[in-house]
Amino acid sequence: METEAPFVRWAQRVETALGQALPSASLSPQRLHAAMRHAALGGGKRIRPLLVYATGSIFGTEERWLDAPAAAVELIHAYSLVHDDLPAMDDDAMRRGRPTVHVAFDEATAILAGDALQSLAFEILAEAPVASELRVAWLRALSTAAGAAGMCGGQALDVEATGQMQTLADLECMHRLKTGALIRTSVRMGALGGSVDEGTLRLLDTFADALGLAFQVRDDILDVESSSEQLGKTAGKDAAQAKCTYPALLGMDGAKAKLKELDLVMHDALAPFRKHATALWALGKLAIHRTS
Template sequence: MTHSFAFEHWASTHQVRAEQVLARALPGEETLPERLHAAMRYAVLGGGKRVRALLCYAAAELAGTTADSADAGAAAVELIHAFSLVHDDMPCMDDDDLRRGKPSCHKQYDDATALLVGDALQSLAFTCLAETQVPQALKQVQLLAHATGSRGMCGGQSIDLQSTGKTLTRSALETMHQYKTGALIRAATLLGAYSADKTETSLVNLLDQYSRNMGLAFQVVDDILDATADTQTLGKTAGKDALQEKSTYVSLLGIEEANTLVQSLYQQSLQLLAGFGTEADALRGIARFICERQF
């Protein structure tokens, strides 16, 4: 990454942009049904790192298009992510009372409202993509649908639930997380690439590998933080993996080897971007943030 590139400023600017795009996309609290819409806004706005939106904007830059073109993809992937968190926190899933430093949606409202919030956010995500003027919008819809469904995020969550209390092999653990976490991170990146009028296959393949590395790194760091950070720092309940007897990269590899894996994935991602100039600086910065984050 060039010394002239200030990643923190770039990230802050695009986080604000994503928040504004999401605020416009979500129905107002005064719109019928008011309680549902208030709960949707509660679940989406005012929190989160917006890593998936940042990946979308950064990949769009590398593909040579504008942030305007990437807005719909950034909003859509954040809405899907928020939907997944709302459902994941519910008593029938991971049963967590805290998310992003505040009560989970089902605690702030109720279980039935939280269930409907997730359903409505998923629908709204695809509405955002369907209403854009991006020439490759159909590819974006197909990509996000696949990443969200049984062969992506939902499938990974199902495997996770079935695996609780069991010891997974490293291969099985990686497969689960490439579904549960990696699929949406991959989708976020490729949504940005497909925000351009046309996207070269070689660029799609490169970003595919970059995003797979980042999806795995994100999960390994999550496992490390769950084992080492406190609840206040994380904004969610710490130590739940061990409490629920889940297989993690920490339980499988130990802290030191898990950290080594993260650094290897980071270096691989930088190498993938080595042939690009400043247009890839944002992707380099995101890779560093993902691999070095403390929350």
């Protein structure tokens, strides 16, 4: 219960920040604004914002200073899901238990909504009420994670690899960019709000890198073992689209063994912060044991 209480509070904080930052659906262009709110509000685990708050709490950073990066990383994540679900990408009809944006609205509106969510993320950071040096550091970290050297690059590798069996090294490289880059940046942005040295940042990067891979391995396992109702999105789509996954490459037992290996890496990376990193460690455990 000690870890649940801050998660509830932090989720409420970021939901409030998102609701205030997103344009009202009553303002023109109403359809675009409604699509943006559909994509970003009222669903999702909010793992990335929670990582921002949890990491910041290790260094005593006030939560109000973390609202901006928490909202920004969630907007980037939401935009990536909108575009990932498009017919040209994964062509998915359900996300977070609801119709995807291009299904609920239309494809053109979904593209524009994703573009607008991405722009809004950087606008929030640029206007954050913190020192200019911190704003620039946050902007640099998030822009790198979202671009060709991060999430977009990983998505490109994913598209190119569809229908092909990858090596384990290639699969991990893809996921370190597609999923891991934004998770690493969420942790780093939380840390940058405090006084941290390079050695501390490297340990947190190691934790976040293992967390990002663990999240993806678990995602691959759930895609095989769970139903669409349990996941809130279409189950079995990886096999249907002939995508290389950890279970496909390592077998289910091998994928679960990989999770245990990543669990140990996270444990060791957080060891120096253990007394202050209860919430961050709980998020690592969530990546390993989540059911949706």
